[in-house]
Amino acid sequence: MKRSKLLILGVCMVFVLSLLAACSQDNTKNNASGASSEPSETQQATGTESQSAKEVKITFFNTSAEINTVFENLFKVYKEEHPNVTVELIPTPIGGAQIEKFQSLLASGNPATVVNLDAGTIFQYKDKFLDLEPEKAKYEDLALTGAIDGALLDGKFIGVPYSAQGYGLLYNKRVVEEAIGGAFDPATIQTRSDLEALFKKIEATGKAPIMIHGADWSLGSHYQGLAYSLQSNDVETNRQFVEDVKNGTADLSTNQAFNGLMDTLDMLKKYNARKSDPLVADYNKDSADFAKGEAAFFFMGDWSWAVIGPLEGRDNEFGILPVPISDNAADYGNTQVAYTEPKLFAIDNSGSTPEQQEAAKTFIEWLITSEASQKAIIGESGLAMPYKNLKVESSNPMSSAIAKYVAEGKTVNIGVTNYFPADWWAKTGASMQKYLVDKLDRAGLTKEIQDYWKSTAGK
Amino acid sequence: MTNKKTIRNAGTFLLFGGPSVFAFFAVVLIPFLFGLYLTLTSWDVRVGDHTFLGFANYVEVFKDKVFFTQLWFTLKYVFFTVAIANIAAFFLAFALTSGFKGQQFLRTGFFTPNLIGGLVLGYLWQLLFSQVLPYVGEKYGWSLFETSWLTDTDKGFWALVIVSAWQFIGYLMIIYIAGFMSVRVDVLEAASIDGANGLTKIRKIILPLSAPAIVICIFISISRSFLTYDLNLALTKGGPFNSTELSSYHVVQKAFLSNEYGIGQSEAVVLFAVVAIIALTQAYFLKKLEVEE
Numbered sequence: 001m002k003r004s005k006l007l008i009l010g011v012c013m014v015f016v017l018s019l020l021a022a023c024s025q026d027n028t029k030n031n032a033s034g035a036s037s038e039p040s041e042t043q044q045a046t047g048t049e050s051q052s053a054k055e056v057k058i059t060f061f062n063t064s065a066e067i068n069t070v071f072e073n074l075f076k077v078y079k080e081e082h083p084n085v086t087v088e089l090i091p092t093p094i095g096g097a098q099i100e101k102f103q104s105l106l107a108s109g110n111p112a113t114v115v116n117l118d119a120g121t122i123f124q125y126k127d128k129f130l131d132l133e134p135e136k137a138k139y140e141d142l143a144l145t146g147a148i149d150g151a152l153l154d155g156k157f158i159g160v161p162y163s164a165q166g167y168g169l170l171y172n173k174r175v176v177e178e179a180i181g182g183a184f185d186p187a188t189i190q191t192r193s194d195l196e197a198l199f200k201k202i203e204a205t206g207k208a209p210i211m212i213h214g215a216d217w218s219l220g221s222h223y224q225g226l227a228y229s230l231q232s233n234d235v236e237t238n239r240q241f242v243e244d245v246k247n248g249t250a251d252l253s254t255n256q257a258f259n260g261l262m263d264t265l266d267m268l269k270k271y272n273a274r275k276s277d278p279l280v281a282d283y284n285k286d287s288a289d290f291a292k293g294e295a296a297f298f299f300m301g302d303w304s305w306a307v308i309g310p311l312e313g314r315d316n317e318f319g320i321l322p323v324p325i326s327d328n329a330a331d332y333g334n335t336q337v338a339y340t341e342p343k344l345f346a347i348d349n350s351g352s353t354p355e356q357q358e359a360a361k362t363f364i365e366w367l368i369t370s371e372a373s374q375k376a377i378i379g380e381s382g383l384a385m386p387y388k389n390l391k392v393e394s395s396n397p398m399s400s401a402i403a404k405y406v407a408e409g410k411t412v413n414i415g416v417t418n419y420f421p422a423d424w425w426a427k428t429g430a431s432m433q434k435y436l437v438d439k440l441d442r443a444g445l446t447k448e449i450q451d452y453w454k455s456t457a458g459k
Numbered sequence: 460m461t462n463k464k465t466i467r468n469a470g471t472f473l474l475f476g477g478p479s480v481f482a483f484f485a486v487v488l489i490p491f492l493f494g495l496y497l498t499l500t501s502w503d504v505r506v507g508d509h510t511f512l513g514f515a516n517y518v519e520v521f522k523d524k525v526f527f528t529q530l531w532f533t534l535k536y537v538f539f540t541v542a543i544a545n546i547a548a549f550f551l552a553f554a555l556t557s558g559f560k561g562q563q564f565l566r567t568g569f570f571t572p573n574l575i576g577g578l579v580l581g582y583l584w585q586l587l588f589s590q591v592l593p594y595v596g597e598k599y600g601w602s603l604f605e606t607s608w609l610t611d612t613d614k615g616f617w618a619l620v621i622v623s624a625w626q627f628i629g630y631l632m633i634i635y636i637a638g639f640m641s642v643r644v645d646v647l648e649a650a651s652i653d654g655a656n657g658l659t660k661i662r663k664i665i666l667p668l669s670a671p672a673i674v675i676c677i678f679i680s681i682s683r684s685f686l687t688y689d690l691n692l693a694l695t696k697g698g699p700f701n702s703t704e705l706s707s708y709h710v711v712q713k714a715f716l717s718n719e720y721g722i723g724q725s726e727a728v729v730l731f732a733v734v735a736i737i738a739l740t741q742a743y744f745l746k747k748l749e750v751e752e
Binding site for chain 2: 434
């Protein structure tokens with residue numbers, strides 16, 4: 001009798017313990033890697049010979065979700081070239097819970113070694129990342145002039161830029177040329193009136209002059225973001241301007257750049273292809289209609305090539321114009337396109353071992369300089385890399401058009417938006433949407449945006 | 460002997476109940492208690508701070524006007540979703556137990572939406588509302604459908620209600636069918652002999668005798684529709700201009716987008732209390748309607 005009791009009890013104990021053991025297995029592994037970080041530092045100082053033979057596994061957290069598979073294949077190539085380093089991809093879904101996933105990895109003490117994140121997110125978590133100051137000179141040699149400066153966060157180099165994007169008024173060359181009956185020179189459009197005159201010609205041919213994508217990220221982040229970036233061509237001055245708006249010393253309602261930009265939006269609204277229902281905001285449909293010539297212009301950036309490139313029956317030639325903000329051609333912004341390095345590679349400094357960090361540094365350099373990687377990033381993904389002496393040429397006509405502006409130094413640096421709170425685009429984007437459908441007038445819009453800024457003061 | 464039995468029972472319980480108890484503790488109870496603790500601190504992923512704040516976060520919740528507008532919006536949403544889903548499911552179940560040909564097939568058909576995840580369902584209906592219906596509306600000149608429902612604040616609300624109800628109906632219908640099956644045929648026959656027609660039979664016999672099913676259905680649909688998140692995300696993303704944000708959506712935005720974890724978590728606790736109070740009181744009162752056969 002007693003024996004059977006013990007037997008049953010034993011079975012139960014084994015069962016429960018095995019459950020607990022299954023859970024604790026991961027913990028011990030983590031502890032081991034955490035604990036090993038200290039001795040290995042001394043190891044590094046005394047000699048690196050034992051290190052090269054050691055297997056290193058690093059993880060790569062990717063928020064450029066549209067190219068998850070491109071990265072995955074690239075990591076296999078890296079493994080072939082560097083057999084002792086394994087790079088594991090942590091993918092995120094497009095438009096899905098990307099930041100939430102990053103936060104939960106960080107909070108559980110299990111952060112990814114390398115991250116590919118928005119510059120603004122990296123800035124918010126800046127204490128968690130490795131300072132890359134020792135690497136800065138090397139990347140400055142490799143990169144286009146100003147590219148590294150553009151990626152600095154509060155003056156510090158913690159993220160390596162790998163792609164550059166520009167946005168503005170993309171145009172479908174065929175539709176524009178059919179409307180004006182000849183070759184189109186983008187340099188002829190330098191003011192808002194120039195643009196409206198062109199729109200009238202396009203409208204006369206029965207095509208919609210412009211497509212405004214009614215999503216909060218396009219209106220809030222990209223369109224409204226211009227207003228702060230156009231204050232001056234210096235990011236620090238623009239940051240100060242936003243601080244002034246927060247504490248009430250600067251007023252958007254009398255601000256020239258802000259009002260100029262919104263005056264242009266009033267004009268664009270009249271010619272909008274989605275005039276009857278501006279907020280539908282189907283990104284694929286809007287891109288396709290533009291690419292097939294239903295609309296001549298599209299307020300968007302070169303990233304839309306990812307959708308437009310593979311389309312059947314699309315037009316082939318596209319270009320870009322800046323968003324004009326006044327009728328004075330010399331005003332800053334009328335001949336400059338918005339340009340940014342939206343995503344940066346950064347290395348974790350909160351839970352990774354020095355071996356992992358070293359491996360990550362080598363890996364990031366390989367991602368920037370190797371032909372295989374450039375083929376994947378430029379060739380397959382259609383992105384532009386802000387570096388010199390690239391071995392691969394871009395197939396994306398939109399980024400080529402932007403590259404011309406970059407080469408002439410005609411860009412608007414929108415780096416100021418990296419320092420904005422994470423909910424800025426969503427909160428003010430809602431106000432921009434109301435303005436787009438005339439639920440708010442200019443005064444109401446200005447008030448809602450300023451109220452938002454005031455609510456963030458001191459945070 | 461009894462001692463042995465107790466231990467054996469305990470062993471059997473551990474063997475079969477142990478895993479679920481363990482899972483319940485690991486993924487429900489412990490996170491819930493830890494979450495409660497977090498509402499009392501200034502916790503932030505970025506700095507990993509754990510300073511004790513007391514009830515400061517809850518004070519902030521009551522200052523967050525948007526949260527209460529959205530809680531009211533959620534209450535309206537729950538009311539209409541629960542009402543539409545339950546009435547439709549009740550009559551569907553009634554129709555599908557009358558014994559005509561093909562009712563098995565139809566039952567499966569009505570149940571299917573419940574098997575599709577909220578996200579997929581949301582994208583599916585988004586396409587319907589913003590592409591298909593406007594196309595049809597324009598073609599036949601139906602002004603109701605000419606613009607997308609999802610870009611209008613009022614119609615956006617009804618879009619959410621319709622899709623959620625559509626998702627719940629199949630599930631609730633199955634429970635109602637099970638409830639009707641338990642109504643004994645002889646009771647119904649006796650009622651027929653006494654001269655009761657269809658409607659009287661529903662009102663006097665079927666409704667009271669399937670009260671347990673009604674209680675369960677209303678309870679399930681209330682708690683599920685209060686916590687709708689995925690459908691909200693996929694269908695409207697809270698838009699246009701945050702007018703269709705349900706409470707859970709607002710909580711997630713607050714915590715993960717605005718980085719105000721403590722306040723977001725406190726709002727989740729307030730939401731939990733509201734759901735618990737409403738669901739339990741309705742179950743208490745409806746239970747009184749149950750009758751013995």
